Amino acid sequence: GQQVMQIPQYQHVQEGEDFTTYCNSSTTLSNIQWYKQRPGGHPVFLIQLVKSGEVKKQKRLTFQFGEAKKNSSLHITATQTTDVGTYFCAAGYSTLTFGKGTMLLVSP
Amino acid sequence: EAQVTQNPRYLITVTGKKLTVTCSQNMNHEYMSWYRQDPGLGLRQIYYSMNVEVTDKGDVPEGYKVSRKEKRNFPLILESPSPNQTSLYFCASSTSGQAYNEKLFFGSGTQLSVL
Numbered sequence: 391g392q393q394v395m396q397i398p399q400y401q402h403v404q405e406g407e408d409f410t411t412y413c414n415s416s417t418t419l420s421n422i423q424w425y426k427q428r429p430g431g432h433p434v435f436l437i438q439l440v441k442s443g444e445v446k447k448q449k450r451l452t453f454q455f456g457e458a459k460k461n462s463s464l465h466i467t468a469t470q471t472t473d474v475g476t477y478f479c480a481a482g483y484s485t486l487t488f489g490k491g492t493m494l495l496v497s498p
Numbered sequence: 499e500a501q502v503t504q505n506p507r508y509l510i511t512v513t514g515k516k517l518t519v520t521c522s523q524n525m526n527h528e529y530m531s532w533y534r535q536d537p538g539l540g541l542r543q544i545y546y547s548m549n550v551e552v553t554d555k556g557d558v559p560e561g562y563k564v565s566r567k568e569k570r571n572f573p574l575i576l577e578s579p580s581p582n583q584t585s586l587y588f589c590a591s592s593t594s595g596q597a598y599n600e601k602l603f604f605g606s607g608t609q610l611s612v613l
Binding site for chain 1: 531533538539540541542543546548554556557588590599601602603604605606607
């Protein structure tokens with residue numbers, strides 16, 4: 391399936407700091423999706439990006455799709471303890487392949 | 499309430515004892531899929547189904563079977579479980595067969611331990 395690489399694998403921040411996770415592909419993606427999984431929970435859909443250069447915002451979360459549609463990022467401004475979890479990107483054609491995820495830990 | 503229901507939530511079994519993890523969705527979704535989640539490896543797809551009677555292998559299908567005899571159910575079968583199948587399993591579904599373009603709804607997961 392479609393391969394997507396996610397970095398970093400893990401990040402620990404202080405509450406109020408910003409956080410960014412990156413998703414990269416060696417091939418052009420048709421679109422990309424982002425999911426969040428809280429500790430002990432299941433992945434929950436956050437957003438889908440389709441257009442080259444697209445930027446979408448959800449409150450403190452900003453999602454970007456690269457101009458070449460080979461990379462994407464999720465940026466969280468002023469993290470809160472409720473942001474703790476693992477963030478996954480996912481892409482594919484006939485089916486979805488997930489990146490390995492970035493685990494975010496936020497200390498109060 | 500629209501949901502994907504997996505059972506059981508936790509399962510401990512022994513090597514070689516056949517087991518089935520059930521998955522059911524009440525949203526009339528065409529697409530269903532199974533993933534396994536292991537530390538450091540993320541979510542890896544086992545099998546998926548784009549419609550009734552249509553199933554395809556994902557990235558890690560070895561040791562698993564599935565069936566899609568009716569739209570709402572997509573059971574995962576381990577004919578002879580082995581310890582390397584100890585994992586957290588998720589069932590997911592989406593509206594249409596174009597899974598890449600539709601958001602996935604996940605079940606709550608099944609934590610399987612094979613001794």
